[in-house]
Amino acid sequence: MSRLGKYTRRGFLIASVAVAGGVVFGVRTYRANLENPLTAAISPGEAALTPYVKITADGITIITPRAEMGQGIHTTLAALVAEELDVDLADITVDHGPPSSAYFNGGVVEEGYPFPATDQSALAEFARAQRDIPAVFLAYQITGGSTSTHDAYEKMRQAGAVARETLKAVAAKRTGLAIARLETQSGAVVLPDGTRLPYTDLAADAAEVELADTPRLRPKSAWRILGQSQDRVDVVAKSTGTAIYASDIRLPGMRFGVIRRSPYLRGAIRSFDPSEALAMQGVDAVLDIGTAVVAIAETTWAAMQALDAVIYDWEPPAYPLDTEGHFEVIAAAFTPDHQDSRQRNDGDVEEALSGADVIAAEYRVPYLAHATMEPMSAAALFQDGSLRIWTGCQGPTVARREAALAAGIAQEAVTLTTTLLGGGFGRRGEMDFVQNVAKVAVQMEGTPVLLSYSREDDTSRGPYRPAAIGRFRAAVKDGVPVAVDVSTASPSILTGISERGGSPAPTPGFLPDFTIGQALWDQPYGIENYRVTAYKADPLLPVGFWRSVGASQNTFFHECMMDELAVAAARDPIDMRRDLITDDASRKVLDAVADMADWGTAPAQGRARGVAFALVFGAPTAQIIEVEDTPQGIKVAHVWVAADVGVALDPRNLDAQLISGVNFGLSAAIGEKITLSEGMVAQSNYHDYPPLRMYQAPPVTTRILENAPHIRGIGEPGTPGAAPALANAVFALTGQRIRTLPLGDSIAFA
Amino acid sequence: MDITVNGTAYTLDLPDDTPLLWALRDGLGITGVKYGCGIAQCGACTVHIDGEAVRSCQVALADTWGEVTTIEGLGTPDALHVVQQAWIAHQVAQCGYCQSGQIMQAVDLLNTNPEPTDEEIDQAMSGNVCRCATYPRIRAAIHDAAIMMREA
Numbered sequence A: 001m002s003r004l005g006k007y008t009r010r011g012f013l014i015a016s017v018a019v020a021g022g023v024v025f026g027v028r029t030y031r032a033n034l035e036n037p038l039t040a041a042i043s044p045g046e047a048a049l050t051p052y053v054k055i056t057a058d059g060i061t062i063i064t065p066r067a068e069m070g071q072g073i074h075t076t077l078a079a080l081v082a083e084e085l086d087v088d089l090a091d092i093t094v095d096h097g098p099p100s101s102a103y104f105n106g107g108v109v110e111e112g113y114p115f116p117a118t119d120q121s122a123l124a125e126f127a128r129a130q131r132d133i134p135a136v137f138l139a140y141q142i143t144g145g146s147t148s149t150h151d152a153y154e155k156m157r158q159a160g161a162v163a164r165e166t167l168k169a170v171a172a173k174r175t176g177l178a179i180a181r182l183e184t185q186s187g188a189v190v191l192p193d194g195t196r197l198p199y200t201d202l203a204a205d206a207a208e209v210e211l212a213d214t215p216r217l218r219p220k221s222a223w224r225i226l227g228q229s230q231d232r233v234d235v236v237a238k239s240t241g242t243a244i245y246a247s248d249i250r251l252p253g254m255r256f257g258v259i260r261r262s263p264y265l266r267g268a269i270r271s272f273d274p275s276e277a278l279a280m281q282g283v284d285a286v287l288d289i290g291t292a293v294v295a296i297a298e299t300t301w302a303a304m305q306a307l308d309a310v311i312y313d314w315e316p317p318a319y320p321l322d323t324e325g326h327f328e329v330i331a332a333a334f335t336p337d338h339q340d341s342r343q344r345n346d347g348d349v350e351e352a353l354s355g356a357d358v359i360a361a362e363y364r365v366p367y368l369a370h371a372t373m374e375p376m377s378a379a380a381l382f383q384d385g386s387l388r389i390w391t392g393c394q395g396p397t398v399a400r401r402e403a404a405l406a407a408g409i410a411q412e413a414v415t416l417t418t419t420l421l422g423g424g425f426g427r428r429g430e431m432d433f434v435q436n437v438a439k440v441a442v443q444m445e446g447t448p449v450l451l452s453y454s455r456e457d458d459t460s461r462g463p464y465r466p467a468a469i470g471r472f473r474a475a476v477k478d479g480v481p482v483a484v485d486v487s488t489a490s491p492s493i494l495t496g497i498s499e500r501g502g503s504p505a506p507t508p509g510f511l512p513d514f515t516i517g518q519a520l521w522d523q524p525y526g527i528e529n530y531r532v533t534a535y536k537a538d539p540l541l542p543v544g545f546w547r548s549v550g551a552s553q554n555t556f557f558h559e560c561m562m563d564e565l566a567v568a569a570a571r572d573p574i575d576m577r578r579d580l581i582t583d584d585a586s587r588k589v590l591d592a593v594a595d596m597a598d599w600g601t602a603p604a605q606g607r608a609r610g611v612a613f614a615l616v617f618g619a620p621t622a623q624i625i626e627v628e629d630t631p632q633g634i635k636v637a638h639v640w641v642a643a644d645v646g647v648a649l650d651p652r653n654l655d656a657q658l659i660s661g662v663n664f665g666l667s668a669a670i671g672e673k674i675t676l677s678e679g680m681v682a683q684s685n686y687h688d689y690p691p692l693r694m695y696q697a698p699p700v701t702t703r704i705l706e707n708a709p710h711i712r713g714i715g716e717p718g719t720p721g722a723a724p725a726l727a728n729a730v731f732a733l734t735g736q737r738i739r740t741l742p743l744g745d746s747i748a749f750a
Numbered sequence B: 001m002d003i004t005v006n007g008t009a010y011t012l013d014l015p016d017d018t019p020l021l022w023a024l025r026d027g028l029g030i031t032g033v034k035y036g037c038g039i040a041q042c043g044a045c046t047v048h049i050d051g052e053a054v055r056s057c058q059v060a061l062a063d064t065w066g067e068v069t070t071i072e073g074l075g076t077p078d079a080l081h082v083v084q085q086a087w088i089a090h091q092v093a094q095c096g097y098c099q100s101g102q103i104m105q106a107v108d109l110l111n112t113n114p115e116p117t118d119e120e121i122d123q124a125m126s127g128n129v130c131r132c133a134t135y136p137r138i139r140a141a142i143h144d145a146a147i148m149m150r151e152a
């Protein structure tokens, strides 16, 4: 029987429930009656529990309901529980858990609130405190926006603490000793005489115990696991080829499917002729799944060959046929009727600019692909009316709904197992591969199928990071900007995702899309007259979340603008920013990065530096990039990056994520772009969509600060500053102000 | 078609031109070897044939000229190869999808060049893409593995 008790803490409570041979501890919110993934079968009708820790005679499992796409979140989430539970990370199993709306992620919703992350006003704090409510109702179980750590920080520690105290209570009952005389250590309750009672032996009785009080969380000063670098829980599997991604699922009798989507994105298929393909060796079927064609064969290779032999007649595209046409549509959006939001309007910009020496410029960024290392993939089996799916996705709750819709069955008939993700970067928050595998499985009833996207399909069919245009008009006086009017325009991600069935709740086009102006309006600069406007361009190619989302273009616009203004004001770009920054933690990351790079000392002959700052997903981040002029072209010689995460849980992983994020941004800044010709995407694979390679990867020095008021994740904040810091460095080196990405289109890189 | 993988002989009934990558993954269920591009651009599919690193997406099954070793044959969680040990010590993997190929390529490099410089590492490893950009740790792990191998 579940005991849904009293352990309330800031809007959530920890409860326990008996399972076969043991106990599960988890979080339950009292505001909504959520479905209960692990205990539904045991106690139908009981209120829901989000399972975080399961202890049975077989061992201790920590359930980490966030997508592990490389960012190390399984390790960090497990460490949160382990810190309070007193278990060693090496002795526990980590499981992804089933899809459930109980695994809501309050952090993702918070990003949508109209308060800058530095705003500690009562209203902003109130909105943050309320964040769990909409999240639950929207059934978010989303990994994105660098929000996982933030969301789990208290919940998972509390689950560990309640589990520990409960197990101590069981031990006390069994031994007749007072609880106060019991200690816990490495997965056992330790009696005063040193006898160890393993948790696994105590677990069976734990669900009977009810604690009188909510255990107090250990102070940071007492931490032994948190704050220290941990070995990743997945590192051995990922170094031995034994880690299982969706594309590695193998089932008896499995057949292999490969998809071909229309080269005219969002377009339908009129007809196709599969006769030649069907005659090929090893080919079972060529399926029409509505928006795409799927070949099924004895190997993935045979299915790829079969797709090449199909003759297609695709519906022509509904968007301009070349890249220039797309930018014309975006440029046309800078009008009042396209205005999506104006979240900042300090002073009177028009008044301040009239009569002043106005500096104005326009910046452009292209569509970008995610190019995850593992192309999209999912395995499925439809049998006896129920559908099983194995996939690595960033939103399993939505995935389950979309799979059910695509298959035409009830959600209860869908079981979804989340595998490891071979990279996500936002791409695996999309639902296309889930919807498609569901349709394939239904048509192949009784046969397990692995559906793979070819790299070509993955690259050339989207969805993409939106192409975007940024514009500014500004004036400087006495060494500082006194008027800044900055605006950004791009097609809406949220509308697109909503249409594609990827969002928890519909986002109709008339609602504002906070991603368009993200990281543009909420930067902690105090400028007398400061206006930030976001414009929503008409839909073009399908666009979606891409590592750091709107910040990936807006930080480029904003921080190159700041560099231009510093030049106009004849100021050092760090000094000028320091004068404008109103937030202490933000100023400190700038100071830190200046110190790390020895900014005050001029770089060596033939080298130059650029700087960028951004407050992204609540984490102030500053980077300095040093470039070198070489005979082969410009070389990125060194990157220094400082970021404030509030509380640093795992320093080595934070270092890895910052480096990864910086390089992801550099890769895009130097060479990535998706362009169109004759209505089709011109890039198809890594030869023409070039990811950063080892010889290009600079040394990156990181520093983590802990001055910001809230704990934050670091999967994304490294990315946005890379392009502007690099562009500003290139300007410092060459005098060439490049306002269009990728920079490699304008200047040669080594 | 007869083929020896990780010391075991198999007979496969697949077309001659099936790339070794797909024969391994779909024919034999050996999935440590990964598909990333299919056109020799990413290195995720790297295996050894007679001890030499090759892109298995570019070798037809019928042309497989020797014994194949995949990451599974290099070392196991209980019996790690030195290079795998170094990879774990440096906590290289992020999403991990590229790492089988990276490790197989690094082993080949160290077999032919026991003391590579940074430039030599860059040269040998630049055909292997890591979209998570674990490059600095790959470099460091290779240097460490080199020391461990020389001392062994």
Ligand code: FES
Residues within 6 Å of the ligand: B034, B035, B036, B037, B038, B039, B040, B041, B042, B043, B044, B045, B046, B055, B056, B057, B058
């Ligand atoms: S899959 Fe063979 S090199 Fe990319």
Ligand code: FES
Residues within 6 Å of the ligand: A070, A373, A422, A423, B093, B094, B095, B096, B097, B098, B099, B129, B130, B131, B132, B133, B134
């Ligand atoms: S670890 Fe993700 S691609 Fe290399």
